[in-house]
Amino acid sequence: MALSKMNRIISGGLWFVSRARSAPKGYAILLYHRLHEKDPxxxxxxxxxxxxxxxxxxxxxxxRVVPLSDMVSMVRGRRSPDRLYIAVTFDDGYEDVLSLxxxxxxxxxxxxxxxxxxAFIDDCSRVPWWDELHGIAATGRALGLDGIEYGPSREERKEFICRASLKLKYSGVDPRVVMAGLRPAGYKRPESNGFADWEGLRKxxxxxxxxxxGHTVTHPALSISGLSEISEGKRRLEDELGVKVRFFSYPFGEKRDISQEAVIAARKAGFLAAVTSQSGFNRAGDDLMRLRRIKFSGERRADFETNLRTGDIKRGISRAYSFLSGLGGAGRFDVSRADGA
Ligand SMILES: [Zn+2]
Structure with a gap:
């Protein structure tokens, strides 16, 4: 084994073990979407x-769990974190986050x-495409996309969801038009989108x-379209809720979803800071318009603790993988998702 590879493996392993055991320090913003009682x-x-x-x-x-506004002040004030500070965020506006x-x-x-x-608060019959896509995939009927047919197996469903998500996000065609072409015959659309109403949000x-x-009006990938929705969504929230809206979350929020124009539009709309879905801790003095978050769904508390200790599961996993593969481990980690919201 080459010496440089050995060095990388040893340093990756030592980094991961030391970060996983020591008291964590940093600015962590947690990203959630929904809560459930029994069934995910x-x-x-x-x-x-x-x-x-x-x-x-x-x-x-x-x-210490703090309001996002406090964390933004600390990052802006270039205050190096003396401990771990945690802010909690929920994206989109689902009703279960209010009731539960x-x-x-x-x-x-x-x-x-x-x-x-x-848009999903204004019209409760408007179901976001990522929810409907999973509903369609669960029907067991044959599904078609761009001339390819997808059967009911788990792998084919996964492939269908992945390919359809890319088309819905990045083709530039209105997702409602794309979805109309994807629904199998006889599929019954849900009557309600499961979002909160304005009264619930006011409460x-x-x-x-x-x-x-703010999170725009219709949740577009801003690198493709919808820049005017950044300020429109802000205005709509302020009119309905009677509060000042100071922070913004880029829909989907990965690097390819956030153009420089979107960052400029968010600043111009009057947002003080904006969060992405890019993983990791924030540091003192970081760009307030591109704050990182750590994303959670599912029930993996061990992952939750690892993320809070290491700040970045992707980096942590790849370093751990580099360490383990050097010990003879095998396999590939794929932690990316195409259909997140
Ligand atoms: Zn979202």
């Missing part, structure tokens, strides 16, 4: 309310920021635990 939602974007509660208890043991989350936020004294896409805004943030 088909899109895989939910975490159970019980698991969320346990994660918040663990977060309070590992660091609000009592928990109050009981655990957890301040949260909601990022709302307003949340008054609870003292929730700050409202």
């Amino acid at each position: 939602c088909p899109s895989g974007l939910s975490v159970s309310a019980g698991e969320f509660e346990r994660q918040m208890e663990l977060a309070a043991r590992l660091g 989350g609000l009592p928990l936020f109050r009981r655990l004294s957890v301040p949260v920021t909601f990022f709302i896409s307003t 949340a805004a008054r609870s003292g635990y929730v700050e409202m943030g």
